[in-house]
Amino acid sequence: MQLYVVDDYGAMSRFAAHLTAERLRAQPEANVVVPTGNTPYGFFRELIALRQQGAFDASRLRVFQLDEYFGIPPDDPRSFSGWITRSFLDPLGITAAQVVRLRGDADDPLVACRDYDAAVRAAGGFDVVVLGLGRNGHLGFNEPPADPAAPTRLVRLSAETIASNEHYWSVGAQVPKHALTCGMNNILTARMKLLLVSGEQKRDILRRTITGPIIPEVPASYLQVSAQVTVVADSAAWPWPQSATVEYGHV
Numbered sequence: 001m002q003l004y005v006v007d008d009y010g011a012m013s014r015f016a017a018h019l020t021a022e023r024l025r026a027q028p029e030a031n032v033v034v035p036t037g038n039t040p041y042g043f044f045r046e047l048i049a050l051r052q053q054g055a056f057d058a059s060r061l062r063v064f065q066l067d068e069y070f071g072i073p074p075d076d077p078r079s080f081s082g083w084i085t086r087s088f089l090d091p092l093g094i095t096a097a098q099v100v101r102l103r104g105d106a107d108d109p110l111v112a113c114r115d116y117d118a119a120v121r122a123a124g125g126f127d128v129v130v131l132g133l134g135r136n137g138h139l140g141f142n143e144p145p146a147d148p149a150a151p152t153r154l155v156r157l158s159a160e161t162i163a164s165n166e167h168y169w170s171v172g173a174q175v176p177k178h179a180l181t182c183g184m185n186n187i188l189t190a191r192m193k194l195l196l197v198s199g200e201q202k203r204d205i206l207r208r209t210i211t212g213p214i215i216p217e218v219p220a221s222y223l224q225v226s227a228q229v230t231v232v233a234d235s236a237a238w239p240w241p242q243s244a245t246v247e248y249g250h251v
């Protein structure tokens with residue numbers, strides 16, 4: 001695991017976008033996953049600018065959705081699919097045919113999750129997974145406790161996650177209680193994992209993610225024993241030594 005500590009949110013976004021663009025340039029048919037949430041907005045902006053400058057080509061990428069509320073159609077304002085389309089896919093010119101959705105509007109969540117995992121397998125797994133960090137250590141919506149082999153599935157959201165996601169919309173929007181999440185197994189076996197962390201409110205969970213015990217109660221702690229992990233944090237989230245390479249055993 002490599003940890004890069006940069007000055008602020010802007011520097012985190014720029015650095016992460018450069019790392020990603022470099023990889024996408026080398027692998028224009030990559031299978032890519034990006035998160036929703038507030039953290040990646042700047043990263044999206046920078047990556048879109050790099051694409052406009054010709055740093056990489058997005059026309060052959062394949063994008064897999066990381067997580068989605070259950071019971072929500074893509075045109076609902078709360079839909080993560082709609083969010084990703086507006087803020088990432090459309091600006092990069094990525095078409096619906098290039099996207100594998102997590103169908104939060106499916107009648108049967110088991111079938112939706114099974115189909116998604118089959119599509120991931122058929123594609124040969126993920127090449128690039130960009131992640132945000134939940135305040136309780138979740139990755140995607142892999143709420144604690146989540147073990148590293150957890151497949152794509154329906155989860156019940158914790159009260160903490162529901163409360164923190166309320167800030168995504170105007171007052172009064174109901175946060176759904178259930179979601180579909182890409183499994184820990186898919187995430188942890190991705191060939192490049194980039195975790196973006198910004199702000200003082202993530203300080204404690206980032207410390208536990210990187211230096212705490214590796215336990216299901218902190219799903220992100222499994223990144224410690226997963227290969228090819230890069231954490232990009234700003235100095236508010238990691239106020240300790242400015243830059244460090246954290247070496248852990250690889251699985």
Ligand code: GLP
Binds near residue numbers: 131165
């Ligand atoms: C949300 C999403 C995650 C996201 C995380 C952090 O609940 N399910 O995909 O990465 O929590 O969100 P934020 O960046 O807003 O702190």
